[in-house]
Structure formats: C-alpha cells, structure tokens
Amino acid sequence: MEQSLPTTSQPTTPQEEHKEAKERSAPSSKIIHEAILREGHEELARTSGALFWSGLAAGLSMGLSMIAQGVMTHYLPDSPWRPLVASLGYSLGFLVVVLGRQQLFTENTLTPILPLLERPTWRNLRNVLRLWGVVLVANLLGCLTLALVVENTGTFEPAIRAEFTHMGHEVLAPSFGIVMIRGIFAGWMIALMVWILPFAGTGRIWVIILITYVVGICHFSHVIAGTIEVFTLAATGEVSWGQALVGFTVPALLGNILGGVLLVAGLNHAQVVANEPKGNAA
Template sequence: MTQNSDRASQAIELLGQQKLELSDRDREEIIERIRPTALIIHETIRIEGESELCRPVSALAWSGLAAGLSMGFSLVAQGVLQANLPQQSWSSIIVSLGYSIGFVIVVMGRQQLFTENTLTVILPLLNDRRRKVFMRVLRLWAIVLASNLLGAFIFASIVAQAGVFPPEFQTAFGEIGLRVIDGGFWITLLRAIFAGWLIALMVWLLPAAESSQLWVIVIITSLVGLGEFPHIIAGSVEVFYAVAIKAVSWPEYFGKFMIPTLIGNILGGVTLVASLNHAQVAQDDL
C-alpha cells in the first residue's frame, strides 16, 4: 500500500504548488478521485486469492456448484432472445447480451467460477512460489472445475427435458450447442485463449470499477459471446444440452470442446493477464 500513499502524498504536494484557492474538502475529493495504481489492484486481487486458497473443500464445492447452475441462465437467455428476434444481422448483438446473464449472477453473487481463478489464485502463487501454494492452487482448480461442470450438466439435463421450455426455445438451445463445437481442435484452443484473456481482464478491472462493476461484467462477457470465444463453463452448459438431446456425442464434447477450451482458457488467463500484470507490479517495486 506504500505506492498508493506515495501517490497521495505527491498529489497533495502538487496541489500545494498550485496557486489555486482550494478548500480542504476540495483537496480530499481530488485525492479520492485518483485512480488506484496497478499495485493496489494487484494486491486487492492477491489478498482475495489468498482467502480463497484457505477455504474448506465443502465451501468451494458448493460455491462452484452454484456457479455451474447459474451459468445455465446464459444458455436460457440466449435461446429465448434468439427464438424471439428476427433473423437480422444485428440480432447476434442482442443475443450476446443474454450470454452475460450467467456471468452477472456468478460474479455479483460471489460464486466460484473456474476462469476467474486463472487470475485470482495465480497472483498468490506468483508472489509465493513454494510447492505448498502450488498444491493449494491445484486443489482449488480441481474442486471448482469439477463442481462447475457438475452444475452445468445438471442444469442442461433439466432444460433438455421435454416440456420445460417451448419447442422454439429448445430448437434455439440446440443450435447454440452445435455452434459451440463448430471448429477444429486448434481453432477452438486459440479462440478459447481470447475467452480466458477477457474473463481474467474482467476480474482485473473490477476492483477499480466500483459502482460500474455491472457494466464491466456485461460489456466484457458480451464480447466473449459475440466473438463466440469458447468458455469452459458457459460453453459446457450449451454442449451438455446438445449431448442430452443426442445431437452431440460424449467423445465430441471432450475432444472438440472441453480439452481445447480448458487449455485455451488457462493459457489466456494465466499467461496474458496474471503473469503480465504481476510482472509490471514486480518491476515497479525494483
């Protein structure tokens, strides 16, 4: 926190040099409006990550299950919008807003989502690279990923039951699920890097967003949906639905979606956000 204090001190000194008649309240407000430094954002997320790494298995599992179930509403929102909108070039932009719904519920509800943890718990590891911390990260990743996927599977299985939604919505859900696996292994992996990159960037931006956090979530995740960048949990709900209606096989889910998407999301979050932002903070401290 020293860096932020130094910036505040510098601001006070600069204000004192100006030949302006500013009240104490004016000076305080100016200082409050100074954007937080990268170090402050880094430390906010790192401390949160430290807390997550210490949570018991049951707490992580229940939170991860809730997140997997919540992400199902991204599929529902997209399908409902797609079924009700005319087939126009602009329709996909509106449908992509539906993709944000699950993320809004998960992030604002403080539920455990695997891709958020490609940043949150990696910063503590980059700060303390002992084997003990590494094993805690692997433990959290395994629990959260498994519980996220279980929640996604349960949600998709329920939605796929006849009569839960009207036929036109069911058709839209199936089309979305098939579109997710429409690509080869390497293309899916590369596109998944962008998804992991964007979601981790969203997490990085949230501490500074304050009252605008909702807009940050909506804008970033809408871009993920509009760009059709595969996300391991949101996409799993969509493909699980296609599996449930027998439009996609389990080998296709694992080979064409899960494996390349998981690798890509991790690479995007860990290397392009966590490592780079940690590096800039480390250099500032030199």
C-alpha cells in the same frame, strides 16, 4: 443588495491538495494487485466443501446465459442484427455468478494465481491445483445437471430447445485449435474483468455486461458457458459425451488457462514486481 455567490470548499493547504488529488486519481496497478492478492489468499483458505457448493451453484447459474440467449434468439425477428441483441443474454449468467460471489473456474485463473506467483512454493501450487480441481468439477457437474433438466423435461417448448441445440452445434463446429485460440481470448478477457472489478465502483454491472457481451458476440470459447451448450446437445444424442468434452471442453479449458494465467496474472504481476525497488523484491 448584492447577493453572495455560493462558494465551494477548496483545499487550502498543500496537505489537503495532495489528499484531494490522491482521492481523484485512478488506483495504481500495485493497489489493484494487492486487492486481488488479498482476495486470492482468502479463496485459497476456503475448504474444499465450501468451494464445491459455490462452484456447483456457479455451474447452474451459467446456464442462464444459454437460456437467455436462446430465448431471445427465438423471439427476435430473423434479421442480420438479431445476434447483436440476443448476445446480451449471454451476460446474464456472468452477472449472477460474479455479483453472487460464486466460484467460476475462469475467475480463478487470476485470483489464486497471484499468491502462487508471490510465493512459488510446492505447497501453494498444490493448494491452487486443489482449488482448480474442486471448482472445475463442481462447475461441470452444474453444467451437466442443467443440460439434462433442459433437455429431458418440458420446461422449454421444442422450438426453444431447438435453439439450444443449434447453439451447441455452433460451439462444436470449429477445430480443436480454433477453439483453444478462442479460449485464450475468452480467458484473457474474463481475467481482465476480474482485474478491473475491485475498483469499478458503481460501474461493476456495466464492466461485467460489456466484457462478457464481447466474449459472446465474438464467439470466444468460455469453458463453462460453452460446455453447458455442448452438454445440452449431447443430452439429445446428436453427439456423444466424448465428442462434447474433446471437441470443446478440453481445448476451451486449455485456452482459458493460458489466457488468464499468462496474459493477465503473469503480465500484471510482472509489471508490479518490476516496479518495486530491487532491495524489496522477494
């Protein structure tokens, strides 16, 4: 007897073919823009109190990047490939923050900026500055709290704390200008990560790991991740708090803003607006 081969259902009408093609195609830049725009409106509607507590949690969580990278560096053999493996620990804090929906300043160089670019009013600008100010202060307070706990308690053995100190010296070593340029790269990449994530699906974790791994291995200056390291160094008394802020936090902050706002938010918004019919452009 002849056995009938299993058949797969195929679209039989032009309408079904069009629907299947649409489902299989990548989302357009306009769809991604609309998804992030909607998220931006939601973030700007949150109260300052909600933003503060979420930002504080993010500042604390980002300390996991320093802890994981420092511990891995300590236990791995001293060889040329050690930084390639230890830098995987740098991604841990970002994973917790992004998947936990905590407020991280560098993510906000994209999300709330799109509503401002859509309607550039003084009211929207004040709201964006409110969000930025609350989240940044909360993130830095989280950095400070974690740095003081790490340095002034016996949570970690001296050899591991020495790794944290070494990381802080490395972050502070470049000049103001180099830190800012590296900050532009970091802000650009983190904002690109935020742009990609809404439609990354099951690959969200890998997108976060890969992009933040590159930020870490290239020593790009992320204002919050790096500030935890320089604050931990300042807590030892080897540098002053002013040196930590002026030598790293300020230039990294400027670079992150430029990279996120101009290279991602501005350019991606511009391409969407430029593709709209002239009669619909607002």
